[in-house]
Amino acid sequence: MKESYDVVVVGAGPAGSVAAYSAAKAGTSVLVLERRREIGVPVQCGEALSEDVLKEMNIKPDPSWAVNPTNSVKIVSPSGIAVRISERRVTGKVGYILNRKVFDKYLALRAAEAGADIRVGTYVDGLMFKDGKICGVRARGFEGNLKVESKVVIAADGVGSRVARWAGMNTAIKLDDFESGVQFQMVGVDFESPTMLEFYLSSKIAPGGYAWVFPKGEHLANVGLGVLGSRAERRAIDYLRDFVSSNPALAKGKVVEINAGGIPVCGPLKQTVKDNVVLVGDAARQVNALTGGGIDSAMRAGQIAGEVVAEAVKEGDVSEKRLKEYDKRWREKMGKSHERYFKAKNVLLSLSDRELDQLAETLSKVDFDRISLTDMLKVLVKSHPKLLWKLKGLV
Structure with missing residues (x-):
C-alpha cells in the first residue's frame, strides 16, 4: 500500500464503493x-432496492445478489385494512x-x-x-499503525460518522x-406473494415507524421494524418478537439471522462538504426519512462525489x-424528494391509528397503477379535506 493517494474513502458500503469506483475511473488514485474484515457484514437494512439506480449506473442485476424481484406493495393499517399497489402492469418496473x-x-x-486499492480490517x-x-488519515490494521496522506477524504462511515465529527461538522x-x-x-414463513413488499403501520406494532416483511426466496423473508426512540417504551427487538408471534404467517417461522442498526430519519445534513x-x-x-431506505441515495451521492472530487x-x-x-x-438530483419524504x-x-385506518380504507378502494406517494396523497386530499393542512406542501 502506498503512503499517499489522491483520495481516501472511509467505509466500503454502497456510498463508499461507488464513490471509489467513480473517482478511480476518472483517473485518480x-x-x-x-x-470490518468482511465487506457487507453485518447487514443493517431491509435489503430492498429499486431497479432505477441500477439502470442509471449501468449495473446489470445478478442473481447472486439480486435474489428476488419485487413489483408490488401491500400497506396494512392498524386494524388490518390492506392497500395493495402493483407497478408492473403499466410501467414494467421492478425492484x-x-x-x-x-x-x-x-x-x-x-x-x-x-x-481503487481496498484494505479491510483497517480502523481509521x-x-x-x-x-x-485535512491532509489524510491515521489508521490501524493488520499492518500495524498507518498514516496515509490524501488530497481529499470521502467520509462514507455511516450514521455515526467520526470523520464528519473530526472535521468539525455538525x-x-x-x-x-x-x-x-x-x-x-x-425461514418457514408464508406471504401473500413472493414479489410483494409488505408494510405494517401501527403505534402498537412499531411506534413512530413501521414493520416490514420482504420476501427473499421460497418461505424465506426479511422481517423487521423500526421504532422512534422518543416513542418506544421497549426495545425494538421486543416489538419485533411480538409482531412475529401475533402474525399467523410468521409465527411458525424460524429465525436464522438477527441484524440491527440505527436509522437517521432527519433529512440530509445542511453541510456535506468542507475543505x-x-x-x-x-x-x-442521505436517507429517505419516510421509509428509512438509503441504498439508492447513497449510490447516487457516491457517484457524484467521486466525479466531483476527481x-x-x-x-x-x-x-x-x-x-x-x-x-x-x-441536492439538485435528490434534494426536493428528500424534503418531501421528511415532511411526509x-x-x-x-x-392517530384511527386516522391511519380511515386513510387506508379510502386508498383500498382505489386501483393504483403505480407505486407513487403523490398519487396516494392526491386521493387522500380529495377524500379527506380536513387533512389538507397536514398534507400541505406534499401534494
Whole structure:
C-alpha cells in the first residue's frame, strides 16, 4: 500500500464503493479503508432496492445478489385494512430484494477493478492536518499503525460518522429523527406473494415507524421494524418478537439471522462538504426519512462525489468552495424528494391509528397503477379535506 493517494474513502458500503469506483475511473488514485474484515457484514437494512439506480449506473442485476424481484406493495393499517399497489402492469418496473453481503462485495470489487486499492480490517482512528487543513488519515490494521496522506477524504462511515465529527461538522440528531431498527431473517414463513413488499403501520406494532416483511426466496423473508426512540417504551427487538408471534404467517417461522442498526430519519445534513472532505450516504444523512431506505441515495451521492472530487484533484483545488459542486449536484438530483419524504414522515407521525385506518380504507378502494406517494396523497386530499393542512406542501 502506498503512503499517499489522491483520495481516501472511509467505509466500503454502497456510498463508499461507488464513490471509489467513480473517482478511480476518472483517473485518480483511490484507497478505500473498511474497518470490518468482511465487506457487507453485518447487514443493517431491509435489503430492498429499486431497479432505477441500477439502470442509471449501468449495473446489470445478478442473481447472486439480486435474489428476488419485487413489483408490488401491500400497506396494512392498524386494524388490518390492506392497500395493495402493483407497478408492473403499466410501467414494467421492478425492484429487488438484495443479498447485501454479496451486493456490497460486488460494488467493492467493481471499485477495485476500476483501480481503487481496498484494505479491510483497517480502523481509521483520526484525521491528519497540515496548516489547519485535512491532509489524510491515521489508521490501524493488520499492518500495524498507518498514516496515509490524501488530497481529499470521502467520509462514507455511516450514521455515526467520526470523520464528519473530526472535521468539525455538525452531525447531531434529535431523538425524534432517529430510529432503532432490528430485523430477523426467517425461514418457514408464508406471504401473500413472493414479489410483494409488505408494510405494517401501527403505534402498537412499531411506534413512530413501521414493520416490514420482504420476501427473499421460497418461505424465506426479511422481517423487521423500526421504532422512534422518543416513542418506544421497549426495545425494538421486543416489538419485533411480538409482531412475529401475533402474525399467523410468521409465527411458525424460524429465525436464522438477527441484524440491527440505527436509522437517521432527519433529512440530509445542511453541510456535506468542507475543505478536503466530502460526506456521502448515511454520513450525510442521505436517507429517505419516510421509509428509512438509503441504498439508492447513497449510490447516487457516491457517484457524484467521486466525479466531483476527481475533477477537483486534477484542477489542484480541493477547497470547500470547489467541492460545493458535489453539494449542489446531489441536492439538485435528490434534494426536493428528500424534503418531501421528511415532511411526509412528520405528517405520518401526526396521525392517530384511527386516522391511519380511515386513510387506508379510502386508498383500498382505489386501483393504483403505480407505486407513487403523490398519487396516494392526491386521493387522500380529495377524500379527506380536513387533512389538507397536514398534507400541505406534499401534494
